[in-house]
Structure formats: structure tokens, C-alpha cells
Amino acid sequence: MSDANVVFTLFFVLRQEHLERMNGTMKRLKFSKEKCIGCQLCAQVCSAIHEGMYIPSKARIGIETYYDRGGSLKYKDSYCTLCGICFKNCPTGAISKDDRIKVDYEACTGCGVCAGKCPKKVIKIIEGKAYICDTCDGDPMCVKVCPQGALRFE
């Protein structure tokens, strides 16, 4: 990437974040681990909506609980916070972001930079394409099925 491109990208990112802060309306997924029962209904419906079958291995969310050697209860909280780091680091410009993340699958090369940079480790590269939460276009199904209110969109 040339210096001019870096400056332009940085300007664009800062402007975008400024706009989001100004209007203050952008909703994001929020997770309260103390309410999570580890049912994984979130991953099931995520895959059902996006893949046309229940296939949690391709879900764009990965919230789980498990017992660490039976002695303590641990939580895995992979979900998209719309931080935008994937978008900022996408080398091909395939990822765009407004109030949600969008992936242009024509442009996505499956290079995996986004997955590597994702602080929540929620992005998967499957069959050469990036699987990223799109908030179900602003109406996330995972939140609708979360039985104990551990997931919210606000």
C-alpha cells in the first residue's frame, strides 16, 4: 500500500468513527457472560440464517461455556463488536463498514488478514472467503433466540 493510500485510509477510518460517535446510534452486540448458559443457540441460528442449515462450525459467532478440567466454568466470547479492525486491515478493500460489516465476496481473496487481526477471534476463513457477522442486517437472530438475555443488540 502506498503512503498516499495509507493516509487516505486513515482519514476515512477516522472520519467514519467520528460520524458514528456524532450520531451515537450505531447498535452493537453486547454479551453478559454471567447470563450465558452455553447453549449455543446463537451459533445454530446464525448458521441457519446465513448457510441454510444448522452448522455452527460456519457460524459468525462463537459463544460457549465449558468446564476447565471439571473444576471451573470458563467462557469463550467470540462475537463481533463492530470494532472495524477487519475493515481497516483488509488488503483488498473487500470489507466495508457502515452500521454493519459487509464483505464483497468477489473481492475477498480469503487471505486471512482480517481473521488474524480480529481481537475477538470470531472471523473464519471458509473455502477461501471471510465469514464475518453482518448483524443480520441490523436485526440479529442470535439476540432473538438467546434464552437468558446474555446477548443484546444496543
Add this chain to the structure above:
Amino acid sequence: MLGYQNNILRINLTKKEAKTEPLRMDWAEKYIGSKGLSIKYLYEELKPGIDPLSPENKLIFMTGPLTGTSVPCSGKLAIAGKSPATGTICDCSIGGHSALKIKYAGYDAVILEGKLDKPGYLFIENDKITFEDAAELWGKGSHEAEAMLIDKYGHDYSVISIGPAGETLCTMACINSDYYRQAGRGGMGAVMGSKNLKAVVVNGTGGVKIPNIKEAVKRIAEIEKEDTLQEDNTFVYDGGTTAFLEACQDGGILPKLNFSDTTDEDWTKYNGEVLLESLEGKRGCGSCGLGCGNFLKMGDVVCEGPEYESISVAGPNAGNSDPVAIVKANQVADDMGLDTISAGDTIIWAMEMTEKGIHDFGVRFGEMDKYIEYLKLIARKEGIGAELALGVKKLSEKYGGTDFAMQVKGLEYPQYEPRGSWGMSLAYAVSDRGACHMRAYAPNEEVFAASIPPYTPEGKGEMVFNLAQWNAVKFSLCICDFWGTLNMELMAELMTLATGKEWTAADMAEVGTRVINIARAFNQREGFTAKDDTAPKRLFNEALKNGPGAGQKIPEEAFEDMKQQYYKVLGWDENGMLPESLLATL
């Protein structure tokens, strides 16, 4: 039909061969899945009269058409075989995540046949199946064995394992998964142990298809909000089954001192309020909506639970009111791979035998250190444990004390005192796997909802049949017991959504009746008749002294009357046998 994988994984442990075959869809249409379908496979494939601990027995892990979908409470797995405790058919329903992993791996069921030549475990990941050595795991507690396997493979994998009790072929051995979930009753752990199979490790990354999935997901979400998550069900999130303690105390069906009486004035010392002070977190099974699991830490004692049964048997029924001892007993039984109910009932029977001076088993009511020590001895069949591992039925035949041997067909009593809920004596007597509370939960009608008077035989045959039919359908869908408001109409709608075939409430009811019948037919073929549908003499001869049911005992004629009512509703003859006309419908 969609919803199914149309694929069975059949494992021959003797030959170390894994083969796949299509699911018998004609059977699935008649028995749905899980409970019903696993019994159908065993009915067709097991030779009558086989030794349950021989390689001829089979162990089936069966999912259902809803497994792996977003239908709430659908994450349970049926584990079925011929029971070494009773000689009857036995299907258990285990929680955790293993059912989903098996289904996502591409299978409706795993059928385990034969016997490994030495201790091993089975590894299943999608279509990769390997047979692994278990020398390092053999002898280990179930928890340590699971931890070692998860250390090796990671948290994406589910482990189904046995403890020492399964290895020693103790007929009270359970199968564990996810550390604290059990296929508890009937000695399925011993069947697994008899196959030299310490564990099954499974992961699946595939999918499950249902018709019109986007619309179906939305409708299922509505059902979850409107039905699953209503107050009648969500109490299990608030307190889990600890809530039953208060209900049973108030209703006069909380057993005390090996079922010699009911109710306990000290019950508030170990109730949900006390136990939940040590709550670390809540956990449910895969696809769960309710999250009944209470993960507790009390000093160095860690446990998910204890459930009501385990509280009662190691609490008032053992003359104990120390909550730490209750939780410790639960933890030890889980790790040893022992059914808390059967092992606990055996120890409290031994306590009564000792107290009465009939035979000295070296343990008296309230001696919880010994209770916990005896659990370990039973599991490893060491010292006195080798004798106690026989269970209440065989012990009482050998040492006396049959009148207060609380068992049916060799399976020990769950923790609901029938003199306060007469229908429960019938439910225990006619259940397909011996004394079991999961086949027809009579206290719900007779005590908690009070929809029918408890101290009468009137109407109990029909009541127990209705409850049994409902549970037979639920467990054949493999939906958790705790979705208590789930009616036949809703089950039919869920089946229609998952399979694309139109199901009505009447269709579901018909399946329920057929499942009861095939389980009975299996047992009938093994030689069971009405004379095996028994109740302990204590219920007939000793009146309750305390609680709302004080003064109550069940007249033996009333018990026999209830049995005949039940047989009649099902079209069985007076000897409790299915006529040819019914056998032909299976």
C-alpha cells in the same frame, strides 16, 4: 424426511470396524428418534435372553430429528441397551453437548457392538473413526479421564465416559458426559465397561438441514419465547431441581430414613437457598433454553448439581442434613461413575439393615463419611463395596430386609414417596426399566398441581398412561423433561417444522403409545409379566407418620387395581401382556 442425517454409524468393537448404513426411515416414521427408535433397533437386533454384560448386548447412542436444531431443550442423547441391573430394556437421556456433536458429525446414531480386546476409547470426527488405547485412562475417575481427553483434543470435542464403576461392571454404573451429565440409571456404564470402552470422543463440523429453514428458525424462536420461557418452566433456571425439595417437603413425599417416613424438619439446612449460596455459574446443555445446571463450589467440593434426587437420597433419606456432605457425595458418585440414586438407595438400605440389627453393614443413618467412602468401595468393588455393589434387590434376597428393599425389577427407587402419591407406586411398577420417575411423573398431578386426589387408586391407570405417553413422545424427540408445558400439538408442530412431513397431535400420541408398547414387548420377550410389576411391602404395611400424608399406606388391592386399570387402558391382558394384535403393530 429432513431433520435426519439418514445415516447410522455401526461400530464393531471386536473387529474394530466402522461402517455406515442408511437409517431405517420406516422405523423412524413409527418411533421418531432417541428413546423410541433406539428401543426399536434393540428389539429387532438383540437376541432374547442374552447376558447384558456380554458382547452380544449393544449400546446405542441415538439422536432425534430435532437434535442440532434450534428447538429449545433438544440437546439430549438417548443411550440405550439391555440393562444389567434389571434385564429389561433401558434407555437413558443424557445432557451435555454430545448429541449435537454426533449429529453434526453426520450420524443419527452410533451403534456399538462386540467388545474391544483391551481397554480403549473410540474417536469420532466426522467420517474419521479411530480406535485408541485407553491404558492410561483405565482406572481413572470419569472426571480425570474426561479432562485428560479434553487436554489432548480440545474443548470442541465432547467426551462420553465411564468411571471405575463401569469398569468393574457394577450394575449401578452410569455414563458421564460434560463432567456432570449422566445417563444415570440401569447400569449403562457397566454395558460400556463390558465392551472395554472407557470413552467416546466426538466432534462434528457438518450441518443439519430442515425445510424452509429461515422461516422455521423464526417460528421456533417464537415458540421459545412464548412457551419454553414461561414461568412454569423457567423455575429450573432459578433454582434447578432444588425447587423440588420444597415441593416434596410441602406435599409430604420427601422420603426420610430409607423411605420409612416422609418430610424432614431440617430440610431448610440443605435446601436450594443454602446450596445456591455457593453458586459459581449456570450451565445448560447444547440447544438448551432453560439452563438448569447449578455449578457449585463449597470449599474444595465442586459439582454441577446436586439435583433433587441426589439431595434427597444423601440428605433426609440418609439421616443427614449437612449440605456439604450431600454435594460431596454427588461429586464422588459422578467421578466414580455411579448412579447417585441406586448407589445411595443401597447404602441407606444397608443403614436400615444395620440399625435394625438384621445384618451389620457397618454403616448407620447419618454417617456420611462412611456413605461417601462406601460409594468409592462400591465403584471399585472393594471390601464391603463388593457386596453392596449387588444392589438392593439381590442384597435383600441374600440378607433379608425385602419389605423395605425399595426397588422394582432390580432398579432402586427414585426420591418420591408413593404413600403420599399413590399413582407413583404404579408409575414405578410399570416403568419400562424398573423403578423410574422419568416415565410417568405422578406427583405433578397428584401433589404439585393437585389435579387428582393422591390417596386413591381412582383414575390412576389413565393418569399414569397419559403421563407415560407424553414422556414417551418427548423422549423420542429427545426433548428435555424440563420443558414441562410442551404439549402434543406443539410437539407435532416441531416435528412438522423439522421433517417437512405433516404431523398431528394424534400422530404424536400414537407414537407415544407405540413406544410404551414396544418397550413392554421387549420386556415381555425377556419373561417379564404382571408379577414383576411390584411395589415394596413397606408401602402396603407401614403407614406414614408425618407430613400431609400421615396415616397413609397403600392397600395392596388398591395397588393391584391401579395395575389392572393401566393394563386395560393399553389393551394389555390381566397378566400385563401385549396380545398378538398389538405385537403386530410394532
